[in-house]
Amino acid sequence: MALIDMRYVQSDDSKICVVMVGLPARGKSLISGKAMRYLGWVGVPARVFNVGSYRRNNTPQPAANFFDPHNEEGERMRRAAAEAALDDMISWFNAGKGVVAILDATNSTKKRRQWIYEKCSEANIETLFVESICDDEDLIMTNILEVKTTSPDYKGQDPELAALDFRNRIRNYEKVYETIDDGEKHYTYVKLINVGSTVIINQIKDYLSSRLVYYIQNLHIKPRSIWLSRHGESEYNLTGRIGGDSNISERGEAYARALPELLRKSGIPPNTKIVIWTSTLRRTIQTARHLKAETGFEKLEWKALDELDSGVCDGLTYEQIAEKYPEDFAARDEDKYNYRYRGGESYRDVVIRLEPIIMELERSENVIIVTHQAVLRCIYAYFMNVPQEQSPWMEVPLHTLIKLTPRAYGTDEERFKADIPAVSTWRGKGSSARHQDYTAANPKSPEQEAPSEAPAEAKEEK
């Protein structure tokens, strides 16, 4: 039988270079970062090539006049940085691992864009230009103050002065800036004007690009949080069995009752509406029951949030699996992300079915999701940019509420533990076939631990 291994799910084998276009402080890096995270998460290898960081190798903290188009030395160095970035990108593609590269730079002239387009065409790479235009001065200044003054270019400088210098730097770019126009209509491009209030989409050729464009269009910058929780401890959890559709245990019920207060404690801005999402399995619906009744929030049940289907192993304990299917047990440890339970699903399969959920989450504002361990790992991995090899092994304890707050350059995470004991359902890689005992693995058992008030802040890498 011919083995047709198709790991990736995009429609064609074409390589795409996403070329960002726009003046500084137009959110290009934000879009680049999010797009890379999204692509990586759906299994499309993607990488950002930031021309600024190449330039920084030679001129770590340049003054605004470095960016003056009449400054020949500056111009030459910036061109060299762009060349270095593009060369690295092409060799990354040629190494055969990449599918989407994101070239994050201003690319503000037609000449520069044509040069990129030609270089890519020669290397058989499709280009997708993404231009972000903004003429709302307030929005620009907010962006500068929030983001740019923390940039490595201004490390250790007075933020006010930095902002001023940066505004001048932008003026230098404005002198030569050329927007994408009809002379470039043979390019595939997207133009986003004032955070998507007008969008022009030109010559989209493949499904992956259309998905990317749809994704970028759904991004918004309104402040919001997303809360994640597993269901309360279930009857199956107590006996160490996986899968199934059991009810929650007594302690699980206690968690369900504690959830509304736990959510309040995590901090909700006044007059905030939160939408509750659960799976269609009993244990998540039961866990969200009191929350729904007390708050009156809208609730949706998504089949896509159901637990990973463990096929023939459904309803077994890890010991039983190791005994009945020893090879499968070992194979799963070997590559947990890709291992598909016989007649069931792999983590990769779960990610694919969760994609519409992520699109919907990007569009939505405040949402609390009550779901299952594997599904929660996948959603968490998307927001926190956890690599595929690690995400299936992540520990997500029961009876803990995770609050994620997206920021311009990453996502803040806080965890709130309900003071309600539960079994651990976590099993380390290569460990024996049983759920690890919390007390054994960690001398300080969670039962005795006070609810964590101090938020553990995890900044995503830029």
Added chain:
Amino acid sequence: MDTLLTAEIVANSPQFRRKSSIFVDAIHDLPEKADLAPAQLYSTESGRLFHSGRIVIITVGLPARGKTHISVALARYLRWLGVKTRIFHLGDYRRATIPSGEDMPDDYFFVNGKSSSASSVLLRQKIVRKCREDIYHFLNHENGQIAIYDAVNPLPSGRRSLAKEFAKHDIETLFIESWCDDERIIEENVRRVKISSPDYVSWNPEDAVKHYLTRISSRIPQFQTMEEKDLNYIKMINAGERLIINNQSFGYLSNRIVFYLLNLHIKSRRTYFARAGVSLEADSYKADASLSEQGEDYAKKMTECLLAHRESEHRATGEQGETGYEARPLKVWTSTRRRTVETAKYLYEKGYTVRQRPQMSQLHPGVCEKMSEERIRAEYADEVLKHELDPYHHRYPRAESYHDLAVRLEPIILELEREQNDLLIIAHESVLRVLYGYLMACNAADIPFLEFPRDEIIEIIPESYQNEARRIHIPQLPQEIVPASPEDLKIPVPPSGIVSPIQGLNSPQGGASTPQSGLRTPSGIRTPREPERILQEHVEDVV
């Protein structure tokens, strides 16, 4: 208001005119049971999705720019998503008012009051009023969520006043303009959908196209493309080459529509459906077994049959001397289940691209796996009752419902729209049912009952107004593998005969058609329906 005229419009109302059959696309039928949609994510008391309000989608564009194609495709997608959608073609109202055979006044389409006579203005207003009343009725009293108002709407003033009027009723508006300056696309459109009208019988096609275009420009002298920054609009330029989105207040559904339109194209291509071969452990879902010997044999015969069919089609088109015709390449999609991948083996060996799609796995049987109908009835009597009430939405414990499957298949639907090559989909019967249900706009309640005998390949041929399905007989297959899959879920359904989704329309092999042409409702009653071809008439309406 002229009551006689109103009565006449009602009697001739589009609701009575458009009836299709199940072997022709049902996109122009009004679903009888409104609460059943193939991929509805959740339901609410009002029947509307709560995170979106009521929207009127208003088309803008000269005739022959593909407005109807876009309206129909959008309605198909939205209805499948569970959004209660109806298309209001203004042309249908005009045709209902002006009896066929009688010509409409020459100045009927002159939007400029000065150049048209008082009686024409009055007539036009009446027709528009009736159409708008129906839209309000649909949105206010029938739980409608999206009304698609299909007309030319050539001027900014008219468009603004439409938006204003709907806003008064708390209804959002989204304009979709189809704008075209590529003569080839326009001519192709005219050739494909317009000159099939009775007006042009016995005309030379080239002359007919020219005549048609002259008539448009003399009858609709003014048209201004959308530049109104205060309105929500999507402008599609040259059939999707470029999209301009003016987003004042796009909600959930408007964004979905953009994504859908990004993938829509107007090239005509075929979709084929074939079942997977028989596997070794046909009654087990979890086993995910390989093909049996019979399955291998089926895979081979199916491949040969399909390729022979395509070859003969290609020859026939060549003989007709159609210009610019090229054979479209064929791609194959399977699920990740072993059986479907292995059924594509011969095609793969012949060099066709085969892609595996995990979303296309069959309906998960949950607890019903390997159970006989008898045992399910004994052990899950309650569930069986519930299932019989609503076989589309009900899920057995741990199982998926058809509805779950439809939601899971949504990304596939979008890629299906995007695909420009011919496509063979090899999948389990349950998956074929849902995909067929989308392409042919089946009522959700009927989807679980569609049957795809293994000795037939289904071919779907898209037309701008509606899709058509036909089937290709695979000869010399052993009888025992033909009927409903033995590996199929043994979900009890009421006693029945065989229902095949389509009749052997124009089957090239002269394939035997099943004697029925009816649709079985869950109660077992058949409602016979006759197919009806709907012709496009020559000029559209301006308002």
